[in-house]
Amino acid sequence: MxxxxxxxxxxxxxxxxxxxxxxxxxxxxxxxxxxKRLWGSTTTTKKEIKLRDDRIYSEYKSGICRKDLAAKYFLSKKSIDRIILKEKNNTIEERS
Incomplete structure (x- = not known):
């Protein structure tokens, strides 16, 4: 703008x-x-965030603790918790 x-x-x-x-x-x-356009429809940001979140969830499932993930991705522990919960719910929805 x-x-x-x-x-x-x-x-x-x-x-x-x-x-x-x-x-x-x-x-x-x-x-x-x-x-009006949807957020992320003109850039690759939405796709990049989805890939990052997938990696975070995958690393969490492989045993990396949330504190280490927060440090690695420069996010708060609360953000990591939110991502893990979202990805876990997405996985559950995909199965049903």
């Missing part, structure tokens, strides 16, 4: 109308629903 000067993109009539409500402030204009 970037800053755009309203006077550069809006007709003066609309700008003056908006100034009746807010002046000299930043205003966020949200995207239309049909233009």
């Amino acid at each position: 970037c800053y755009i000067a309203a006077k550069e993109v809006l007709p003066i009539e609309i700008l003056e109308l908006i100034q009746n409500y807010v002046e000299g402030e930043y205003i966020y204009i949200p995207k239309r629903e049909e233009n």
Whole structure:
């Protein structure tokens, strides 16, 4: 998201109308629903996090303790616990 000067993109009539409500402030204009994208749909971040979580769960099942996993992946122990629980639940759902 970037800053755009309203006077550069809006007709003066609309700008003056908006100034009746807010002046000299930043205003966020949200995207239309049909233009919104899901988080991670334009990057590989979602896939990378899933691969990391799979590795964490695999290493946990092989006997590596949560404290060591937290240090290795630069995460809190609570985050490791959350990942393990999520992956464990995913495994249970895949079996049924």
